Amino acid sequence: MLLEKIKTPGLSHLSYLIGSQGKAAVIDPRRDCEIYVERARAEGLEITHIFETHRNEDLITGSPVLAKMTGARVLHGPNPADEIVFADTAREGDVFEIGKLRISVLETPGHTDDHLAFVLHDDDFPEGPVGVFTGDALFVGDVGRTDFYPERAREVAGLLYDSLQKICGLGDQAIIYPAHGAGSVCGSGMANREFSTIGHERRNNPRLQIADREEFIEAKLAEHHYQPPYFRLMERLNVEGTSPAPRILRPKRLMLSDIREIDADHVVDVRDPLAYASGHLPGSICLPVGMISAFAGWFIREGETIALVGSAEDQLASAMTHLVRIGLDSIVGGYVGIVPAAAQGMKMASLPMIGTNEVQDRLERKRDDWTLLDVRDLDERRSGAIEGSDHIYVGELNSRFAELDRERAYSVMCASGMRASVAAGWLQSKGFGKLDIYLGSMGAWQHAS
Template identity: 75%
Template sequence: MLLEKIKTPGLSHLSYLVASGGKAAVIDPRRDCECYLDMARANGVEITHIFETHRNEDLVSGAPILKALTGARVLHGPNAGGKVTYAEIATEGDEFDIGQLKIRVLETPGHTDDHLAFVLHDTAYPEGPVGVFTGDALFVGDVGRTDFYPDRKREVAGLLYDSLQKILALGDQVILYPAHGAGSVCGSGMAEREFSTLGHERANNPRLQFKSREAFIDFKVGENHYQPPYFRLMERLNLEGGEPAPRVLRPRRLTLKELDDVAADHLVDVREPLAYAAGHLRGAMNLPVDMIPAFAGWFIGEGERVALVASSEDQLKAAMTHLVRIGLDDVAGGYVGVVPAAAQGHDMRSVPMIGTDEVRQRLDAGDAGWTMLDVRDADERSESAIDGSMHIYVGELHTRYRELDPARHYTLMCASGMRATVAAGWLASRGFDTLDVYLGSMGAWKAGRG
């Protein structure tokens, strides 16, 4: 028997390949799916089945692409909100043989209506299941979000509760294989480790400690989650079936003149926040490579063209890979090197960084032309906030920037300064010239008051 976990950095997406007796199955494949073929071939097995736990909202599924490459059957749950054109419907109790392994279907709605869990049995040891692929229903340290059906909040939260009880009933010995790890937008409390058992989760997962179904529902209904606009694109593509990823996940190299002339909707600087703040091309927004999976889908729309600015070819490749995995394929090219552009007299901009003393002075002075803008999420702000600050979540600035006055002076803050620089970069690209970032942000504020 073979069981391999494939982690997609940035998205914190976890997919799996299981094999026995020369056959293999893939659970929740990503769009750039050659890795599963390479793994299967290296182990001398044939991919015969592809299982999807649900219609993903945060990445393009690789199931239709892998199906075309292998001829494997794709199995998906009922009630997907439309026809999943590339898949067969699997329902409660269906079983599939992979060598001496047997995969049994559990219907586990709640996160989404079509959600399935796949229970792994080893027929050589018939005492009970050995593992379960839980998708976005149960994570290590957390459970799935239930905010995708706003008109049915209590109903779907209750459905998730019932699904979790069904999963836990498999037995404490069962190994948990979730579809995401810490850092995913699909949950906020996941543990850093990506291994667990149902018994460990039953005893330690905070979301499994509620004394009643109603208490669980009340908690889930009260959660705060954000839905980037690109979620709607993912939902549609994962019904219709996404196109294969570009064969070369590296953008065309642009000269400075070509960068100036390229017709792009967004100029995206993917360098680290402090590098961007020190000097960047006019009109560029900042999406550091590691933050692209979380925030690109807020600011870049379907069909919009992107030109990239980076400090290295590796950064360009990583940035394009992240964009492709969430369906933002139209990358016009990439330019490497901001310092050479400055040396050639190119128009440059910077974002000043300020510290706690300066923030205190401005707050005490009550400057009528200045605003401290907090771009953390609602949960963070509810725990602690700076009196007198304004709040707009960083992702929501993609539209709500229109509520702000470009002539006003804004200081951006978050927990450390990273998201604040992304927010400042977006405002700068929209014509806001008087901006700075509170370096250290809430962390520095708390330390300075201690």
């Protein structure tokens, strides 16, 4: 028996390859899906089935592409928002054989209407299910979000409660294999590990501690989640199917002359925030490689062209990979070398950094031409905020920047300064000239108090 977890960094997406006696199946493949074929062939396995736990909102599925590569059958749940043109429908009670392994289907709506869990049975261990692929219904330390049907909020929260009871009924011995780990936008309380059992989750997962259905529903209704605009793009592409990822996940090399004349919709600087703040191309936005999956979809729309700027070729390649996985393929090229560009007379912009003493001084003086702008999420804000600060979540600045006064001075803060750099870079690209970043942000403030 083979069971291999394949993690997609940035998205914290977890997909799986399982196999037995020459046959294999993939659960929730990503768009750049050659990896599954390579791993299967290395083990002497043929991929015959592709199982989708649900229509993903945060990444493009690789199922239709992988099906064309392998001839495998794609299985998806009933009640999708629209016809999944590349998949057959699997329903509760269906059983699929993968060598000596069996996959049985549970319908587990709540996170989405079409959500399924796939229960793993091994004929060599008849005591009970070996594990269950829980998709976005049950995570390690958390459960799925239920905010995708706002007009049915109470109903779908109740459906998730019922689905979780069904999953827990598989037995404490069953290992859970979720579709996401910590850092995913699909849950806020996931543990920083990717292994667990139903028994452990039953005893330790805060949401599974709620035994009363109505109490569970109220807890889910009280949650706050953000929905980036690119979720709508993912939903559409995961119904229609999409093209394969580009064969070469490295952007075309841009020269300095190209950068001077570039006409891309977005120039995206993927270096670390301190490097960006010290000097960057005017009009460029700050999206460090490790933050692209979380924030690019807030600021870049489908079809908009992108030029990448980085400090190394591998950095540009990683950035392009992250962008392709969320459908932002229109990358015109990449440039390496901000320092050489500056040395050749290229005009540079910068963003000053300030510390806690300066923030305290400005607050005490009650400057009427200045705002401390907190760009953390609402849950962070509720857990502690600096008196006198204003709040707009970093992602929502994609449009809410229009509410702000370009003549006003802003110090941008978050928990450490990382998201503040993203926010400040976006505001600067929109014509805000009186900006600085609170270095250390809330962490520094709490340490000083």
